[in-house]
Amino acid sequence: MPKITMYSTGVCPYCIRAExxxxxxxxxxxxxxxxxxxxxxxxxxxxxxxxxxxxQIYIDDFHVGGYDDLAALDRAGKLDPLLGR
Structure with a gap:
């Protein structure tokens, strides 16, 4: 499983959705x-x-972007390969 890094704040609804x-x-x-x-x-x-x-989300050294970017990757079928699935 790759390393996931997420810059976030304590009151960010998009951070919660990304998680x-x-x-x-x-x-x-x-x-x-x-x-x-x-x-x-x-x-x-x-x-x-x-x-x-x-x-702001990173999968290993790849900068995904924000929640909308993450969700778009998922819809396009490109998130699973990044996660090693």
């Missing part, structure tokens, strides 16, 4: 980085992704 989708797909562990608790990590996320919104 639910990934869990439904069999992901057991998500490395959540709370940017609302650590401003340095927020800067890291913006530099790394070029985006300001959460969630």
């Amino acid at each position: 639910q989708l990934l869990t439904h797909k069999g992901v057991e562990a998500i490395d959540k980085i709370r940017i609302d608790l650590d401003p340095v990590r927020r800067e890291e996320m913006m530099t790394r992704t070029g985006r300001r919104t959460v969630p």
Whole structure:
């Protein structure tokens, strides 16, 4: 199973939906980085992704994007291969 990293905040409904989708797909562990608790990590996320919104999701080193991007990958049948399924 690849490593899943998700930049998130504590009150983000799209972060919750992304986590639910990934869990439904069999992901057991998500490395959540709370940017609302650590401003340095927020800067890291913006530099790394070029985006300001959460969630920002990585599967290993592949930047998926946000929840809408994750759901679009799933609808296109491209999420399972990324997850090694």
